[in-house]
Amino acid sequence: MEKIAFIGTGVMGKNMALHLLKAGHEVVVYTRTKEKAVPLINEGAKWAETLGEAASFADVVITMIGYPQDVKEVYLEENGILDHARPDTIVIDMTTSSPSLAREIHKAASEKRIYSLDAPVSGGDIGAREARLAIMVGGDKEAFDKALSVFERMGSNVVYQGEAGAGQHTKMCNQITIASNMVGVCEAIAYAEASGLNPETVLKSISAGAAGSWSLSNLAPRILDENFEPGFYVKHFIKDMGIALEEAEAIQLKLPGLELAKKLYEELKDAGEENSGTHALYKLWKN
Template sequence: MINRENTVIGFIGTGVMGNSMAGHLLKAGYSLLVYSRTKEKAAELLESGAKWAASPKELAEKASVVFTMVGYPADVEEVYLGENGLIKHGLPGGYFIDMTTSAPSLAVRIYEEAKRRDIHAIDAPVSGGDVGAKEAKLSIMAGGEKDAFDTVRPLLEYLGTNIVYQGNPGAGQHTKMCNQIAIASNMIGVCEAIIYAEKAGLNPENVLKSITTGAAGSWSLSNLAPRMLNGNFEPGFYIKHFIKDMKIAMDEAEHMGMKVPGLALAKSLYDQLAEHGEGNSGTQALYKYWKN
Protein backbone atom coordinates (compact mmCIF):
# COMPACT_ATOMS: atom_id res chain seq x y z
CA MET A 1 0.00 0.00 0.00
CA ILE A 2 1.23 3.49 -0.87
CA ASN A 3 0.55 6.22 1.68
CA ARG A 4 1.74 9.75 2.34
CA GLU A 5 3.55 8.94 5.57
CA ASN A 6 6.14 6.51 4.21
CA THR A 7 6.27 7.23 0.48
CA VAL A 8 8.76 9.45 -1.29
CA ILE A 9 7.76 10.09 -4.89
CA GLY A 10 10.36 10.91 -7.50
CA PHE A 11 9.49 12.76 -10.70
CA ILE A 12 11.85 13.07 -13.66
CA GLY A 13 10.97 15.53 -16.42
CA THR A 14 9.34 18.83 -15.47
CA GLY A 15 8.49 20.22 -18.89
CA VAL A 16 5.21 21.45 -20.35
CA MET A 17 3.20 18.55 -18.90
CA GLY A 18 5.47 17.07 -16.25
CA ASN A 19 5.57 20.25 -14.20
CA SER A 20 1.79 20.24 -13.71
CA MET A 21 1.66 16.49 -13.10
CA ALA A 22 4.36 16.61 -10.43
CA GLY A 23 2.59 19.57 -8.87
CA HIS A 24 -0.60 17.57 -8.36
CA LEU A 25 1.32 14.89 -6.45
CA LEU A 26 2.97 17.54 -4.29
CA LYS A 27 -0.37 19.19 -3.53
CA ALA A 28 -1.74 15.78 -2.56
CA GLY A 29 0.68 15.83 0.36
CA TYR A 30 3.42 13.49 -0.82
CA SER A 31 7.12 14.12 -0.33
CA LEU A 32 8.39 14.90 -3.81
CA LEU A 33 11.88 14.61 -5.21
CA VAL A 34 12.43 16.04 -8.70
CA TYR A 35 15.08 15.88 -11.39
CA SER A 36 15.22 17.59 -14.76
CA ARG A 37 18.12 18.25 -17.11
CA THR A 38 17.30 21.95 -16.78
CA LYS A 39 16.89 22.78 -13.10
CA GLU A 40 15.16 26.08 -13.91
CA LYS A 41 12.15 24.12 -15.21
CA ALA A 42 11.63 22.74 -11.71
CA ALA A 43 11.88 26.13 -9.98
CA GLU A 44 8.16 26.43 -9.26
CA LEU A 45 8.02 22.93 -7.79
CA LEU A 46 11.08 23.58 -5.63
CA GLU A 47 9.55 26.80 -4.34
CA SER A 48 6.43 24.83 -3.45
CA GLY A 49 8.32 22.32 -1.32
CA ALA A 50 9.75 19.70 -3.64
CA LYS A 51 13.36 18.62 -3.13
CA TRP A 52 16.00 18.51 -5.86
CA ALA A 53 17.88 15.38 -6.92
CA ALA A 54 21.16 15.92 -8.75
CA SER A 55 20.74 12.83 -10.95
CA PRO A 56 18.38 9.94 -11.71
CA LYS A 57 20.70 7.80 -9.58
CA GLU A 58 20.27 9.99 -6.52
CA LEU A 59 16.51 10.12 -7.06
CA ALA A 60 16.24 6.34 -7.48
CA GLU A 61 18.12 5.71 -4.23
CA LYS A 62 15.58 7.73 -2.23
CA ALA A 63 12.19 7.38 -3.95
CA SER A 64 10.02 4.27 -3.68
CA VAL A 65 7.76 5.45 -6.51
CA VAL A 66 9.23 7.17 -9.58
CA PHE A 67 7.37 8.87 -12.42
CA THR A 68 9.11 9.81 -15.64
CA MET A 69 7.92 12.20 -18.33
CA VAL A 70 10.81 12.86 -20.70
CA GLY A 71 11.15 13.56 -24.40
CA TYR A 72 12.30 10.68 -26.59
CA PRO A 73 12.83 6.90 -26.37
CA ALA A 74 16.57 7.56 -26.17
CA ASP A 75 15.95 9.69 -23.07
CA VAL A 76 13.79 6.95 -21.55
CA GLU A 77 16.49 4.37 -22.24
CA GLU A 78 19.18 6.51 -20.63
CA VAL A 79 17.09 7.36 -17.57
CA TYR A 80 16.08 3.75 -16.94
CA LEU A 81 18.86 1.57 -18.32
CA GLY A 82 21.93 3.82 -18.18
CA GLU A 83 24.86 3.36 -15.82
CA ASN A 84 23.44 6.03 -13.50
CA GLY A 85 19.85 5.11 -14.31
CA LEU A 86 16.84 4.16 -12.28
CA ILE A 87 16.89 0.39 -12.57
CA LYS A 88 20.49 -0.09 -11.48
CA HIS A 89 19.98 2.12 -8.42
CA GLY A 90 16.28 1.71 -7.65
CA LEU A 91 14.90 0.48 -4.34
CA PRO A 92 13.77 -3.18 -4.33
CA GLY A 93 10.00 -3.36 -4.23
CA GLY A 94 9.70 0.10 -5.76
CA TYR A 95 7.49 1.24 -8.62
CA PHE A 96 8.58 2.94 -11.83
CA ILE A 97 5.89 4.57 -13.98
CA ASP A 98 6.96 5.86 -17.37
CA MET A 99 4.43 8.32 -18.76
CA THR A 100 6.52 9.29 -21.77
CA THR A 101 5.22 8.23 -25.16
CA SER A 102 7.88 5.73 -26.14
CA ALA A 103 8.43 2.48 -28.05
CA PRO A 104 6.44 -0.54 -26.86
CA SER A 105 9.52 -2.75 -27.25
CA LEU A 106 11.48 -0.46 -24.92
CA ALA A 107 8.70 -0.64 -22.34
CA VAL A 108 9.01 -4.44 -22.39
CA ARG A 109 12.81 -4.24 -21.96
CA ILE A 110 12.44 -1.89 -18.99
CA TYR A 111 9.84 -4.15 -17.41
CA GLU A 112 12.07 -7.21 -17.77
CA GLU A 113 15.19 -5.49 -16.41
CA ALA A 114 13.22 -4.00 -13.51
CA LYS A 115 11.68 -7.35 -12.62
CA ARG A 116 15.15 -8.89 -12.29
CA ARG A 117 15.81 -6.36 -9.52
CA ASP A 118 12.43 -6.81 -7.81
CA ILE A 119 11.13 -3.49 -9.14
CA HIS A 120 7.71 -3.01 -10.70
CA ALA A 121 7.71 -1.15 -14.04
CA ILE A 122 4.58 0.23 -15.67
CA ASP A 123 4.25 1.98 -19.02
CA ALA A 124 1.53 4.60 -18.68
CA PRO A 125 1.58 7.18 -21.48
CA VAL A 126 -1.03 9.91 -21.41
CA SER A 127 -3.23 11.98 -23.68
CA GLY A 128 -4.79 15.37 -23.01
CA GLY A 129 -1.94 17.81 -23.58
CA ASP A 130 -1.06 20.75 -21.38
CA VAL A 131 -4.71 21.43 -20.53
CA GLY A 132 -5.30 17.87 -19.36
CA ALA A 133 -2.11 17.97 -17.30
CA LYS A 134 -3.01 21.27 -15.63
CA GLU A 135 -6.57 20.19 -14.85
CA ALA A 136 -5.58 16.65 -13.79
CA LYS A 137 -7.90 15.27 -16.48
CA LEU A 138 -5.44 13.21 -18.48
CA SER A 139 -6.34 9.97 -20.17
CA ILE A 140 -3.88 7.38 -18.86
CA MET A 141 -3.33 4.08 -20.66
CA ALA A 142 -1.31 1.54 -18.70
CA GLY A 143 0.59 -1.66 -19.39
CA GLY A 144 2.35 -3.96 -16.93
CA GLU A 145 1.42 -6.40 -14.20
CA LYS A 146 -2.16 -5.87 -13.01
CA ASP A 147 -1.25 -5.99 -9.31
CA ALA A 148 1.36 -3.26 -9.77
CA PHE A 149 -1.13 -1.13 -11.68
CA ASP A 150 -3.72 -1.56 -8.94
CA THR A 151 -1.18 -0.48 -6.34
CA VAL A 152 -0.26 2.78 -8.06
CA ARG A 153 -3.73 3.59 -9.40
CA PRO A 154 -4.52 5.91 -6.44
CA LEU A 155 -1.55 8.04 -7.49
CA LEU A 156 -2.61 8.04 -11.13
CA GLU A 157 -5.99 9.36 -10.02
CA TYR A 158 -4.30 12.61 -8.98
CA LEU A 159 -3.25 13.04 -12.62
CA GLY A 160 -6.12 11.81 -14.75
CA THR A 161 -9.80 10.97 -14.93
CA ASN A 162 -9.78 8.23 -17.57
CA ILE A 163 -7.41 5.56 -16.32
CA VAL A 164 -7.51 2.24 -18.16
CA TYR A 165 -5.40 -0.86 -17.65
CA GLN A 166 -4.65 -2.12 -21.17
CA GLY A 167 -2.74 -5.32 -20.47
CA ASN A 168 0.78 -6.71 -20.46
CA PRO A 169 3.99 -4.63 -20.53
CA GLY A 170 4.03 -2.46 -23.66
CA ALA A 171 0.24 -2.42 -23.96
CA GLY A 172 0.05 1.15 -22.69
CA GLN A 173 2.46 2.30 -25.37
CA HIS A 174 0.63 0.38 -28.10
CA THR A 175 -2.60 2.06 -27.00
CA LYS A 176 -0.93 5.47 -27.17
CA MET A 177 0.09 4.68 -30.74
CA CYS A 178 -3.60 4.12 -31.53
CA ASN A 179 -4.27 7.53 -29.98
CA GLN A 180 -1.60 9.27 -32.04
CA ILE A 181 -2.70 7.59 -35.27
CA ALA A 182 -6.24 8.86 -34.71
CA ILE A 183 -5.04 12.37 -33.91
CA ALA A 184 -2.68 12.59 -36.90
CA SER A 185 -5.31 12.34 -39.63
CA ASN A 186 -7.84 14.25 -37.54
CA MET A 187 -5.49 17.25 -37.31
CA ILE A 188 -5.38 17.42 -41.10
CA GLY A 189 -9.17 17.46 -41.17
CA VAL A 190 -9.40 20.14 -38.50
CA CYS A 191 -7.00 22.42 -40.35
CA GLU A 192 -8.63 21.88 -43.73
CA ALA A 193 -12.06 22.60 -42.25
CA ILE A 194 -10.90 25.90 -40.76
CA ILE A 195 -9.10 26.98 -43.93
CA TYR A 196 -12.17 26.04 -46.00
CA ALA A 197 -14.39 28.13 -43.73
CA GLU A 198 -12.09 31.12 -44.14
CA LYS A 199 -11.92 30.81 -47.92
CA ALA A 200 -15.70 30.47 -48.12
CA GLY A 201 -16.06 33.79 -46.34
CA LEU A 202 -17.57 32.27 -43.20
CA ASN A 203 -16.91 33.28 -39.62
CA PRO A 204 -14.71 30.38 -38.41
CA GLU A 205 -15.72 30.91 -34.77
CA ASN A 206 -19.36 30.49 -35.71
CA VAL A 207 -18.53 27.44 -37.81
CA LEU A 208 -16.89 25.87 -34.77
CA LYS A 209 -20.08 26.44 -32.76
CA SER A 210 -21.92 24.25 -35.24
CA ILE A 211 -19.44 21.49 -35.94
CA THR A 212 -17.71 20.85 -32.59
CA THR A 213 -20.84 19.31 -31.07
CA GLY A 214 -21.90 17.30 -34.11
CA ALA A 215 -20.54 14.20 -35.78
CA ALA A 216 -17.28 16.03 -36.63
CA GLY A 217 -16.55 16.77 -32.98
CA SER A 218 -13.14 15.90 -31.55
CA TRP A 219 -10.79 17.05 -28.81
CA SER A 220 -8.53 18.70 -31.39
CA LEU A 221 -11.44 20.54 -33.00
CA SER A 222 -12.70 21.86 -29.66
CA ASN A 223 -9.36 22.68 -28.04
CA LEU A 224 -6.85 23.35 -30.81
CA ALA A 225 -8.91 24.98 -33.57
CA PRO A 226 -9.60 28.05 -31.36
CA ARG A 227 -5.86 28.36 -30.73
CA MET A 228 -5.24 28.31 -34.49
CA LEU A 229 -7.74 31.14 -35.01
CA ASN A 230 -6.17 33.16 -32.19
CA GLY A 231 -2.69 32.74 -33.66
CA ASN A 232 -1.63 30.84 -30.54
CA PHE A 233 0.91 28.22 -31.55
CA GLU A 234 2.53 27.75 -28.14
CA PRO A 235 3.14 24.08 -27.39
CA GLY A 236 0.62 22.09 -25.46
CA PHE A 237 2.40 19.28 -27.25
CA TYR A 238 5.49 19.89 -29.38
CA ILE A 239 5.53 19.15 -33.10
CA LYS A 240 8.96 17.57 -32.67
CA HIS A 241 7.54 15.11 -30.14
CA PHE A 242 4.52 14.35 -32.31
CA ILE A 243 6.85 13.52 -35.20
CA LYS A 244 8.69 11.17 -32.86
CA ASP A 245 5.42 9.48 -31.92
CA MET A 246 4.33 9.10 -35.53
CA LYS A 247 7.67 7.54 -36.41
CA ILE A 248 7.26 4.99 -33.61
CA ALA A 249 3.73 4.18 -34.80
CA MET A 250 4.87 3.80 -38.41
CA ASP A 251 7.69 1.47 -37.37
CA GLU A 252 5.33 -0.64 -35.26
CA ALA A 253 2.79 -0.78 -38.10
CA GLU A 254 5.51 -1.91 -40.52
CA HIS A 255 6.49 -4.70 -38.13
CA MET A 256 2.86 -5.84 -38.16
CA GLY A 257 2.61 -5.63 -41.94
CA MET A 258 0.08 -2.81 -41.79
CA LYS A 259 -0.18 0.16 -44.15
CA VAL A 260 -0.92 3.56 -42.58
CA PRO A 261 -1.40 6.05 -45.45
CA GLY A 262 -3.21 8.63 -43.32
CA LEU A 263 -0.45 8.59 -40.72
CA ALA A 264 2.24 8.79 -43.41
CA LEU A 265 0.61 11.87 -44.94
CA ALA A 266 0.31 13.62 -41.58
CA LYS A 267 3.94 12.91 -40.73
CA SER A 268 5.08 14.27 -44.11
CA LEU A 269 3.24 17.55 -43.48
CA TYR A 270 4.64 17.89 -39.97
CA ASP A 271 8.13 17.05 -41.25
CA GLN A 272 7.86 19.99 -43.63
CA LEU A 273 6.86 22.32 -40.80
CA ALA A 274 9.77 21.12 -38.67
CA GLU A 275 12.16 21.77 -41.57
CA HIS A 276 10.89 25.36 -41.54
CA GLY A 277 11.67 25.83 -37.86
CA GLU A 278 8.33 24.86 -36.30
CA GLY A 279 9.55 21.87 -34.30
CA ASN A 280 9.06 23.66 -30.99
CA SER A 281 5.59 24.92 -31.90
CA GLY A 282 2.41 23.19 -30.77
CA THR A 283 0.80 20.62 -33.02
CA GLN A 284 -1.92 23.15 -33.94
CA ALA A 285 0.75 24.95 -36.00
CA LEU A 286 -0.13 22.50 -38.78
CA TYR A 287 -2.57 25.29 -39.70
CA LYS A 288 0.46 27.21 -41.00
CA TYR A 289 1.00 24.63 -43.74
CA TRP A 290 -1.95 26.15 -45.61
CA LYS A 291 -1.17 29.75 -44.63
CA ASN A 292 2.48 29.90 -45.68
Protein backbone atom coordinates (compact mmCIF):
# COMPACT_ATOMS: atom_id res chain seq x y z
CA MET A 1 0.00 0.00 0.00
CA GLU A 2 1.22 3.50 -0.79
CA LYS A 3 2.66 5.65 1.96
CA ILE A 4 0.49 8.74 2.16
CA ALA A 5 1.17 12.17 3.65
CA PHE A 6 -2.00 14.06 4.51
CA ILE A 7 -1.65 17.82 5.01
CA GLY A 8 -4.62 19.47 6.69
CA THR A 9 -6.97 17.65 9.07
CA GLY A 10 -9.94 19.97 9.41
CA VAL A 11 -13.67 19.24 9.10
CA MET A 12 -13.18 17.35 5.84
CA GLY A 13 -9.57 16.22 5.96
CA LYS A 14 -9.71 14.33 9.24
CA ASN A 15 -12.30 11.86 7.93
CA MET A 16 -10.66 11.55 4.52
CA ALA A 17 -7.35 10.66 6.17
CA LEU A 18 -9.11 8.23 8.51
CA HIS A 19 -10.51 6.26 5.56
CA LEU A 20 -6.99 5.90 4.17
CA LEU A 21 -5.74 4.65 7.52
CA LYS A 22 -8.55 2.11 7.79
CA ALA A 23 -7.76 0.92 4.27
CA GLY A 24 -4.31 -0.10 5.47
CA HIS A 25 -2.22 2.78 4.16
CA GLU A 26 0.68 4.04 6.21
CA VAL A 27 -0.32 7.65 6.82
CA VAL A 28 1.70 10.57 8.15
CA VAL A 29 -0.12 13.79 8.98
CA TYR A 30 0.98 17.38 9.26
CA THR A 31 -1.00 20.45 10.27
CA ARG A 32 -0.04 23.83 11.66
CA THR A 33 -1.82 22.90 14.91
CA LYS A 34 -0.87 19.42 16.10
CA GLU A 35 -3.91 19.17 18.37
CA LYS A 36 -6.15 18.86 15.30
CA ALA A 37 -4.28 15.73 14.28
CA VAL A 38 -4.45 13.97 17.67
CA PRO A 39 -7.57 11.88 16.83
CA LEU A 40 -5.78 10.53 13.73
CA ILE A 41 -2.56 9.92 15.65
CA ASN A 42 -4.61 7.93 18.17
CA GLU A 43 -5.90 5.83 15.24
CA GLY A 44 -2.37 5.01 14.11
CA ALA A 45 -1.25 7.91 11.93
CA LYS A 46 2.29 9.17 12.33
CA TRP A 47 3.04 12.82 13.05
CA ALA A 48 5.46 14.80 10.91
CA GLU A 49 7.23 17.67 12.61
CA THR A 50 7.63 19.58 9.33
CA LEU A 51 6.02 19.80 5.92
CA GLY A 52 9.26 18.59 4.38
CA GLU A 53 9.35 15.52 6.61
CA ALA A 54 5.81 14.62 5.53
CA ALA A 55 6.52 15.11 1.83
CA SER A 56 9.78 13.14 1.81
CA PHE A 57 8.07 10.19 3.53
CA ALA A 58 5.31 9.66 1.02
CA ASP A 59 4.49 8.06 -2.30
CA VAL A 60 1.34 10.21 -2.39
CA VAL A 61 0.97 13.65 -0.80
CA ILE A 62 -2.56 14.97 -0.27
CA THR A 63 -3.38 18.52 0.75
CA MET A 64 -6.77 19.64 2.08
CA ILE A 65 -6.26 23.15 3.41
CA GLY A 66 -7.95 26.53 3.42
CA TYR A 67 -7.16 29.11 0.78
CA PRO A 68 -5.25 29.42 -2.51
CA GLN A 69 -2.50 31.39 -0.77
CA ASP A 70 -2.06 28.46 1.63
CA VAL A 71 -1.86 26.05 -1.31
CA LYS A 72 0.74 28.21 -3.03
CA GLU A 73 2.79 28.41 0.16
CA VAL A 74 2.88 24.67 0.88
CA TYR A 75 3.69 23.69 -2.71
CA LEU A 76 5.74 26.46 -4.26
CA GLU A 77 7.55 28.42 -1.57
CA GLU A 78 10.97 27.47 -0.23
CA ASN A 79 10.94 24.23 1.79
CA GLY A 80 7.53 23.39 0.42
CA ILE A 81 6.22 20.04 -0.77
CA LEU A 82 7.89 20.19 -4.18
CA ASP A 83 11.27 20.87 -2.57
CA HIS A 84 11.07 17.63 -0.59
CA ALA A 85 8.94 15.16 -2.54
CA ARG A 86 10.84 12.44 -4.37
CA PRO A 87 10.64 11.99 -8.17
CA ASP A 88 7.54 9.98 -9.18
CA THR A 89 5.65 11.08 -6.08
CA ILE A 90 2.03 11.98 -6.80
CA VAL A 91 0.93 15.25 -5.17
CA ILE A 92 -2.82 15.82 -4.97
CA ASP A 93 -4.36 19.12 -3.96
CA MET A 94 -7.94 18.49 -2.83
CA THR A 95 -8.46 22.05 -1.64
CA THR A 96 -10.88 24.14 -3.66
CA SER A 97 -8.43 26.55 -5.25
CA SER A 98 -7.91 28.42 -8.49
CA PRO A 99 -7.44 26.64 -11.83
CA SER A 100 -4.52 28.89 -12.70
CA LEU A 101 -2.69 27.93 -9.51
CA ALA A 102 -3.33 24.24 -10.26
CA ARG A 103 -1.65 24.70 -13.62
CA GLU A 104 1.28 26.54 -12.00
CA ILE A 105 1.81 23.72 -9.50
CA HIS A 106 1.56 21.13 -12.28
CA LYS A 107 4.25 22.90 -14.29
CA ALA A 108 6.60 23.22 -11.30
CA ALA A 109 6.02 19.59 -10.31
CA SER A 110 6.64 18.30 -13.83
CA GLU A 111 10.00 20.02 -13.89
CA LYS A 112 10.98 17.88 -10.89
CA ARG A 113 9.50 14.65 -12.30
CA ILE A 114 6.66 14.81 -9.78
CA TYR A 115 3.07 14.08 -10.78
CA SER A 116 0.48 16.70 -9.85
CA LEU A 117 -3.30 16.41 -9.70
CA ASP A 118 -5.94 18.97 -8.71
CA ALA A 119 -8.83 17.06 -7.15
CA PRO A 120 -11.34 19.20 -5.27
CA VAL A 121 -14.31 17.48 -3.69
CA SER A 122 -18.01 17.97 -3.02
CA GLY A 123 -20.21 16.34 -0.41
CA GLY A 124 -19.42 18.24 2.76
CA ASP A 125 -18.74 16.71 6.14
CA ILE A 126 -21.30 13.96 5.53
CA GLY A 127 -19.64 12.87 2.29
CA ALA A 128 -16.22 12.93 3.91
CA ARG A 129 -17.41 10.93 6.92
CA GLU A 130 -19.16 8.29 4.80
CA ALA A 131 -16.53 8.16 2.02
CA ARG A 132 -19.15 9.31 -0.50
CA LEU A 133 -17.41 12.41 -1.81
CA ALA A 134 -17.62 13.48 -5.42
CA ILE A 135 -14.01 13.94 -6.54
CA MET A 136 -13.29 15.90 -9.71
CA VAL A 137 -9.76 15.47 -11.01
CA GLY A 138 -7.48 17.39 -13.35
CA GLY A 139 -3.91 16.58 -14.41
CA ASP A 140 -2.08 13.85 -16.27
CA LYS A 141 -4.25 10.80 -16.97
CA GLU A 142 -1.35 8.50 -16.08
CA ALA A 143 -1.19 10.01 -12.59
CA PHE A 144 -4.95 9.78 -12.22
CA ASP A 145 -4.91 6.08 -13.07
CA LYS A 146 -2.17 5.46 -10.49
CA ALA A 147 -4.04 7.40 -7.80
CA LEU A 148 -7.52 6.04 -8.52
CA SER A 149 -7.46 3.44 -5.76
CA VAL A 150 -6.56 6.17 -3.25
CA PHE A 151 -9.41 8.38 -4.44
CA GLU A 152 -11.84 5.47 -4.18
CA ARG A 153 -11.10 5.15 -0.46
CA MET A 154 -12.49 8.66 0.06
CA GLY A 155 -15.21 9.07 -2.56
CA SER A 156 -17.90 7.22 -4.45
CA ASN A 157 -17.95 9.41 -7.57
CA VAL A 158 -14.44 9.90 -8.95
CA VAL A 159 -14.28 11.47 -12.40
CA TYR A 160 -11.25 12.46 -14.48
CA GLN A 161 -12.06 15.86 -16.01
CA GLY A 162 -8.98 16.61 -18.14
CA GLU A 163 -5.69 18.48 -18.02
CA ALA A 164 -4.31 20.42 -15.05
CA GLY A 165 -6.87 22.90 -13.74
CA ALA A 166 -9.86 20.96 -15.05
CA GLY A 167 -10.70 19.61 -11.61
CA GLN A 168 -10.81 23.12 -10.18
CA HIS A 169 -12.90 24.42 -13.09
CA THR A 170 -15.37 21.59 -12.46
CA LYS A 171 -15.54 22.49 -8.79
CA MET A 172 -16.39 26.05 -9.77
CA CYS A 173 -19.37 24.66 -11.71
CA ASN A 174 -20.34 22.79 -8.55
CA GLN A 175 -20.11 25.89 -6.36
CA ILE A 176 -22.02 28.04 -8.85
CA THR A 177 -24.85 25.52 -8.73
CA ILE A 178 -24.86 25.29 -4.94
CA ALA A 179 -24.77 29.05 -4.41
CA SER A 180 -28.07 29.85 -6.11
CA ASN A 181 -29.62 26.60 -4.86
CA MET A 182 -28.86 27.51 -1.25
CA VAL A 183 -30.59 30.85 -1.71
CA GLY A 184 -33.62 28.97 -3.04
CA VAL A 185 -33.62 26.51 -0.12
CA CYS A 186 -33.57 29.32 2.42
CA GLU A 187 -36.29 31.30 0.65
CA ALA A 188 -38.49 28.21 0.38
CA ILE A 189 -38.28 27.51 4.12
CA ALA A 190 -38.89 31.17 4.95
CA TYR A 191 -41.92 31.19 2.63
CA ALA A 192 -43.30 27.97 4.14
CA GLU A 193 -43.07 29.38 7.65
CA ALA A 194 -44.50 32.78 6.71
CA SER A 195 -47.50 31.18 5.00
CA GLY A 196 -48.33 29.03 8.01
CA LEU A 197 -47.16 25.68 6.64
CA ASN A 198 -45.23 23.01 8.53
CA PRO A 199 -41.75 23.21 6.96
CA GLU A 200 -41.00 19.57 7.76
CA THR A 201 -43.98 18.28 5.81
CA VAL A 202 -43.24 20.75 3.01
CA LEU A 203 -39.76 19.22 2.73
CA LYS A 204 -41.28 15.75 2.44
CA SER A 205 -43.12 16.89 -0.66
CA ILE A 206 -40.65 19.09 -2.45
CA SER A 207 -37.46 17.15 -1.78
CA ALA A 208 -38.90 14.17 -3.68
CA GLY A 209 -39.94 16.23 -6.69
CA ALA A 210 -38.29 18.42 -9.30
CA ALA A 211 -36.98 20.77 -6.58
CA GLY A 212 -34.94 18.00 -5.00
CA SER A 213 -31.24 18.64 -4.36
CA TRP A 214 -28.47 17.59 -2.01
CA SER A 215 -28.78 20.87 -0.11
CA LEU A 216 -32.54 20.49 0.27
CA SER A 217 -32.23 16.91 1.57
CA ASN A 218 -29.16 17.36 3.80
CA LEU A 219 -29.01 21.00 4.88
CA ALA A 220 -32.66 22.05 5.10
CA PRO A 221 -33.25 19.59 8.01
CA ARG A 222 -30.27 21.17 9.80
CA ILE A 223 -31.86 24.59 9.33
CA LEU A 224 -35.10 23.36 10.90
CA ASP A 225 -33.11 21.90 13.81
CA GLU A 226 -31.28 25.24 14.17
CA ASN A 227 -28.02 23.34 13.79
CA PHE A 228 -25.65 25.64 11.96
CA GLU A 229 -22.42 23.77 12.67
CA PRO A 230 -20.18 23.78 9.60
CA GLY A 231 -20.11 20.98 7.12
CA PHE A 232 -18.52 23.67 4.98
CA TYR A 233 -17.61 27.11 6.29
CA VAL A 234 -19.24 30.34 5.12
CA LYS A 235 -15.79 31.94 4.84
CA HIS A 236 -14.55 29.18 2.53
CA PHE A 237 -17.66 29.36 0.38
CA ILE A 238 -17.15 33.10 -0.10
CA LYS A 239 -13.58 32.31 -1.18
CA ASP A 240 -14.87 29.78 -3.72
CA MET A 241 -17.44 32.17 -5.15
CA GLY A 242 -14.74 34.81 -5.52
CA ILE A 243 -12.56 32.40 -7.50
CA ALA A 244 -15.48 31.48 -9.75
CA LEU A 245 -16.31 35.12 -10.44
CA GLU A 246 -12.66 35.90 -11.25
CA GLU A 247 -12.49 32.97 -13.65
CA ALA A 248 -15.81 33.96 -15.24
CA GLU A 249 -14.58 37.51 -15.76
CA ALA A 250 -11.45 36.16 -17.45
CA ILE A 251 -13.60 34.36 -20.03
CA GLN A 252 -16.06 37.27 -20.28
CA LEU A 253 -18.97 35.39 -18.76
CA LYS A 254 -21.57 37.15 -16.61
CA LEU A 255 -22.94 35.22 -13.60
CA PRO A 256 -25.65 37.39 -11.95
CA GLY A 257 -26.99 34.56 -9.79
CA LEU A 258 -23.57 33.93 -8.31
CA GLU A 259 -22.99 37.65 -7.79
CA LEU A 260 -26.21 37.88 -5.76
CA ALA A 261 -25.37 34.79 -3.68
CA LYS A 262 -21.90 36.12 -2.88
CA LYS A 263 -23.36 39.45 -1.81
CA LEU A 264 -25.77 37.67 0.56
CA TYR A 265 -23.01 35.51 2.02
CA GLU A 266 -20.82 38.55 2.58
CA GLU A 267 -23.71 40.11 4.48
CA LEU A 268 -23.89 36.93 6.56
CA LYS A 269 -20.14 37.07 7.22
CA ASP A 270 -20.42 40.70 8.32
CA ALA A 271 -23.05 39.55 10.83
CA GLY A 272 -20.41 37.34 12.46
CA GLU A 273 -21.29 34.01 10.84
CA GLU A 274 -18.09 33.35 8.87
CA ASN A 275 -17.37 30.15 10.82
CA SER A 276 -20.91 28.79 10.54
CA GLY A 277 -22.07 26.28 7.94
CA THR A 278 -23.23 27.55 4.58
CA HIS A 279 -26.86 26.82 5.47
CA ALA A 280 -26.64 29.58 8.10
CA LEU A 281 -27.60 31.82 5.18
CA TYR A 282 -31.15 31.21 6.38
CA LYS A 283 -30.49 33.56 9.32
CA LEU A 284 -30.73 36.50 6.92
CA TRP A 285 -34.46 35.76 6.61
CA LYS A 286 -34.97 35.28 10.36
CA ASN A 287 -33.20 38.44 11.57
